[in-house]
Amino acid sequence: MSDVNNKPESESQQPERREYTPAPPAKRVLAWVGVVYMVIVTALTTYMYFADGNALTGLAPLLTIPGLVGLGVMVLLNHRSTGAPRKGIAWAIAVVCWLAAVWFLFPGIAGLLANFA
Secondary structure: OHHHHOOOHHHHOOOOOOOOOOOOHHHHHHHHHHHHHHHHHHHHHHHHHHOOOOOOOOOHHHHHHHHHHHHHHHHHHHHHHHOOOOHHHHHHHHHHHHHHHHHHHHHHHHHHHHOOO
């Protein structure tokens, strides 16, 4: 049987080993943003069933925060890998995204706490 495959039997029985290549940083950032959104959506939907049956309202500002943080990180990763946009512009966009995330944190927490008053 080794004549058919042109390999000795001991080599044909071993499975092929593939090298491990980790995901690029951009895919990891997007995956973590997705995980955060899934945790938020799961928490929002399960709260409605286990609490008094009412959905939480006024949480739109909180839902923008993971996307804004991820966008800021993605701009910096794009600059690091391709060089576009320029360094100053990339940092300016990232800082604006992160400041907007902090800005939306306060009305988001206020909207969340208004549900329990």
